[in-house]
Amino acid sequence: MNLLDLLIAAPLIGFLITLALPKGNTGLIKMFTLVFSLAVFAASLLLVGPTLDRPAIMTWVTDAPWITTPAIRYHVGMDGVSLWLVLLSTFLTPISILLSFKYIDKRIKEFYAFLLLLEFGLIGVFVSLDLFLFYAFWEVCLVPMYFLIGIWGHERRIYAAVKFFLYTMAGSVLMLAAILYLYSKAGTFDYPAILLMLETGKLALNHTEETLLFLAFFLAFAIKVPLFPLHTWLPDAHVEAPTAGSVMLAAVMLKMGTYGILRFCLPLYPNASKENANWIIILAITGIIYGALVALVQPNMKKLVAYSSVSHLGFVVLGMFSGNQWGLDGAVYQMLAHGISTGALFMLVGFLYERQHSLEIKDYGGVATPAPWLSTVFLVTTLASIGMPLLNNFVGEYLVLQGAAQVNIWWAVFAATGVILSACYMLWMYQRTFFGETPEEVTHHMHDLKAREWACILPLIAVMIWMGIYAQTFLPSIGASNKTILDRTQPARVAEVANNGR
């Protein structure tokens, strides 16, 4: 039982305690979940030091039997990539809770309980080293998000929730099949054990097997990312979700897909990853451009930000399949950066919604006059989102594009047009919302940021600036972990290990 185990268990315990709290005492529920999630965040910070000491390998490892037949193990651990994603989850959960204090007015207990359950699932996904355990956590995440959208969402919430559920299920069923197939061949779900068997040749996958398994995993992850053309659940889910749901969905849940690719697809199926890289990259670049173009013409702010996520996540996939250090480092950095800035964007759109109860851009205008600070933080977030240097996304995008250029300059050429387009759609939205004459309607409803809202947005702004100016807090550990992954996928090494195995 180490600190990581405690950290995994804590949100689940919090979830159960919250369910046990008296339903009527909403103040207590809010206060408890907020304090509890802050404590979880504080605890997660304690993981940083030791993990950063040896980011290339797994630390905080616990490996214990869970179910004997089939042999499912509770095997968890954390490297330099997992660390930051866990931190992203624990950082955003208290913020999402605080964010909802005013917004959520029905079934209050369940709402906060589900946020903690979601945190439980997310942390689990990012630290699982047993394939079945990973799958279990993967599904755990699905449930609270399904309810968050389905119960507390807007008008078409049921449609969006079911769509979200079915889409994701379709993918995860395939992944489950692939996991079970691997199990039938290897006799274990234990991920490091399977990797070792593959390396030593004890477990050999022929070309067809590897390709099919790769595709099954990849499809599940690609839906979650979401990779074009599997993205159409995302705009609906975002538009209908309550603010906190959108924030968690965009900021952390989408990263489950890209994390899965990095953690499982690339090391398990190095040859298939290489062989299929080209068409995946083409889809990723298509997504970058397509997402941006569709974002350009969205009349609804949340839809706009959702399509911008399709575009931004395209960069992540592009980086991952570039197959070099720059691409991978940039991809992971972009995952974190997108989490912060898009989380902040959804939050700010939520603030506007709380004031005027509309998500349509045309209902706004001239907001800068009555709410200058809200406009300022929105602008900073917008700039972060469009990859302004000294803010977080720039570093990730730069490294991804550099990695792509290393492989094929034309990939960088096409992908970089997404950077131009991002300025177009974001600044256009910003102009229509914040500039111009202020209509009566807006003047009537609009007011500047309140203390609670400041408390929500300021930490995100601070991280945006930090990640933009001093990337070296994060990059060395990300780089070390990625190097371990990359070494596995090098053809030379794969061939060499295979020869030794024979």
Place this chain on the structure above:
Amino acid sequence: MQLWLIPLLPLAGAAINGFTGRRTSRSVQNTVAIGSVLLSFLWVVKTLMALMPMEERYVEHYFTWMASGALNVGVDFAIDRLTAVMLCVVTGIGTLIHIYAAGYMKEEEGYYRFFSYLNLFMFFMLVLVLGGNFLLLFVGWEGVGLCSYLLIGFYFVKKSASDAGKKAFIVNRIGDFGFSLAMFLIVVTFGSLDFPTVFAKAQQFPIEESAGIITAICLLLLVGATGKSAQIPLFVWLPDAMEGPTPVSALIHAATMVTAGVYMCSRSAALFMKAPIAMDTVAIVGLATAVMAATIGLVQNDIKKVYAYSTVSQLGFMFLAVGLGAFSAGIYHLVTHAFFKALLFLGAGSVIHACHHEQDMRHMGGLRKKIPHTFNVLLIAALAIAGFPFMSGWYSKEEILGAAHHHHMWMYWAAWVTAGMTAFYVFRSIFLTFFGEYKGHAHPHESPWSMLGPLYVLAILSLIGGYIFPIPHILEPIFHGIVPAAHIEHSLADMILGSSPGIIGIFLAYIVYVAKPGLADTIKDSFSGVYNILYNKYFVDEIYDAAIVHPIERTSRNFFWKIVDVGIIDNGFVHGFSGAALNFGGLLRHLQSGVIRNYAAWTVIGVIGILSALTVLGGGR
């Protein structure tokens, strides 16, 4: 040397005014805004004194910004003579314009916001010139673009202002696209972004290996430069940028930011000299821009628009110099242009101020007597830009014409004619504004001394700046060894020939607008076709809108979103599949009963399914 103080002082100023400006008085805001820039200027002076004679590049490394794989980008500031020249221009002119702006903006709402942005601009501009590698230069590059966006759109309630700001940002983004691709290629080719490393490796590259890739890099850098420095084909944002307050036009859109492209190309001289095709392209782009913008400038009626096109045209001259390998001549013109063009804009601001925000020259006239100080300084600026002998602009223009003379005669004559047009349109603006009868309805009044003071300082610089700052001589050590020494002899005949277009242009403008006032209209009527094309700026904006902007928007909306996304993917595949498999509609109706148990049941069914599958498999083992 604490180089970091140079940019960080204005940044601190921006932060202080930005955060506290709503509660502090104007005098506090002035002190912070002007004081921070002035201190920065003094620190530049102190640093340069200490580093004299600066034969070597001086570097300070602060921390590693990002390191990944073989790439390591540091936050490094470096000074050599080229940077020193830029530092002096930016902080020197910057200080003067800040002082002027305190007077000019006195009546404006959002005074502190204006100065916060202006200080922030100084920060990024100083990072741009101090940055010791391409990426840091790019930070400044994007940052000045951001401040330009904010300041053009300063009057954000006005749609035209926020449109112009957005246009500037996006057009610059297109340029930055080229710049970033150039950086990717630089890293792929040279493995670094540090200036000395890249340039040293470029020198060692055998020409037959390097020609293709270095040409590509330089052409992409040029794309970046055409955005920032408003050259063909990306010049369209600069005239619109005149929506910003006039001090902004002077500082950002005349004296400093727009010259960043010239600085960047000169900084990369070692690369460009290895890419003759790119050099020719730079020269041709510069010359074409100079000619085109000058012709547009001939017929504009808005005084700021005239000077905006004039800036585009003069920047074209600088690029012509760069493309001809006369980098120091380009920087020379950059410096003198900073003097006289800042003065032209600030003087125009004084005129506009005097006429109560009137910018149309047709409603001015006869102001010579009413605002004599403004007239004096604007006349000096006009003489300088016209290249009147021994004025600052004359020196740098002579250098550029000399370089053209040395390379291609046709370029020389094209530049010669453009110089004539320059003199013509500038003096047209002077004659329309200050001569004849006053045609407006305001009561013009002279500007206060807080505005006139900086104007006179700039007037002195426009007068003698070319002589007291012999830039080509100062920059000798920078380009020595990169650019083959070309001793261009200036014979007396060449000098007379080079000075003549300015004098001819002034003379013609005098004839048309003072001596024979009806002549202008006669010419306009007899060449109405040409006039219309020029007056409408060759319809470039309209062409871009029709060929690029509207098709993208329409295709995105009507095809990608409505047909591909909603139609094909969603209604076709997603609903098709799920409908077939699960009778989606029925399922929806079922789930809409809103009972949580139903949802839970779904999950339970899923889990049971999984576990039973497991049991089968596990048992089978």
